[in-house]
Amino acid sequence: MIEIKNFDNIADLQIPRRILKYVLVFCTSGTATIVVDENEFELSSNTVITITSGQIHYFKSVAGAKGIILEFTYDFFIKDDNDMELIFHNGLFCHFAMNEAIKVEHGKMIAEELNQIERELLTSPYQYLISIHSRIELILIEINRTKINRGDEIYKPDALFLRFLEAVLGSFKDNLSVADMAAFLGTTESKLNELSKLHTSKTAQNVIFGLMISEAKRLFTYEKLSVKEVAYSLGFNDPFYFSNFFKKHTRVSPKSYKEQVLN
Numbered sequence: 214m215i216e217i218k219n220f221d222n223i224a225d226l227q228i229p230r231r232i233l234k235y236v237l238v239f240c241t242s243g244t245a246t247i248v249v250d251e252n253e254f255e256l257s258s259n260t261v262i263t264i265t266s267g268q269i270h271y272f273k274s275v276a277g278a279k280g281i282i283l284e285f286t287y288d289f290f291i292k293d294d295n296d297m298e299l300i301f302h303n304g305l306f307c308h309f310a311m312n313e314a315i316k317v318e319h320g321k322m323i324a325e326e327l328n329q330i331e332r333e334l335l336t337s338p339y340q341y342l343i344s345i346h347s348r349i350e351l352i353l354i355e356i357n358r359t360k361i362n363r364g365d366e367i368y369k370p371d372a373l374f375l376r377f378l379e380a381v382l383g384s385f386k387d388n389l390s391v392a393d394m395a396a397f398l399g400t401t402e403s404k405l406n407e408l409s410k411l412h413t414s415k416t417a418q419n420v421i422f423g424l425m426i427s428e429a430k431r432l433f434t435y436e437k438l439s440v441k442e443v444a445y446s447l448g449f450n451d452p453f454y455f456s457n458f459f460k461k462h463t464r465v466s467p468k469s470y471k472e473q474v475l476n
Contacts (some may be wrong), residue, residue: 326475381424
């Protein structure tokens with residue numbers, strides 16, 4: 214549900230992994246390099262990066278860095294639409310590879326809240342989970358304030374659109390259509406298209422395709438699956454059709470992509 218650790222205990226984080234938790238990495242001193250999906254990020258003192266559920270990540274180097282890693286599940290944090298919108302506010306924990314290393318303005322405050330979360334997990338005082346939830350909210354608000362103060366445009370996604378994204382990520386093998394997604398979420402295809410165009414300038418179907426391509430790249434890169442295995446994992450009955458789909462959206466064949474990754 215929720216776990217916290219420091220950089221001194223990250224041996225398991227130096228190997229590529231994916232977990233169904235949201236991960237917040239806060240560097241308090243020194244420098245470290247972390248890889249998220251296909252991108253590398255440099256962390257230094259008072260720098261934070263957020264990693265969404267399902268993204269592949271690992272530390273490439275630590276170089277004596279100190280810091281704290283917080284992991285929590287969707288079910289722990291998301292209690293209502295406000296929580297849903299906060300966790301993705303301004304691109305935090307975004308599904309569209311919007312990860313970034315953010316130099317926060319009040320690093321001491323974030324470190325104190327993370328340390329308090331660790332203490333509460335160890336001692337389990339009365340209503341400690343409620344307290345931890347509130348402390349995560351304060352941390353996310355502080356990161357958002359840093360982004361706004363540096364001039365970033367405010368990005369506030371709609372909760373229904375975020376539930377749509379979560380539903381897509383959890384149903385690749387089922388190969389659900391936009392109509393299926395709409396029925397599952399209790400809305401309409403028209404509404405999902407409206408929200409998708411508002412937030413991404415793409416149709417709902419193209420949002421699904423984009424998430425599928427990102428997942429395919431992870432499976433090729435880190436799980437070393439064959440084209441056939443990736444095709445079946447993403448709900449394609451015909452590997453040849455999947456190969457055409459992948460090439461259409463990336464301009465490179467799955468075979469060529471795998472060769473690029475291996476080299």
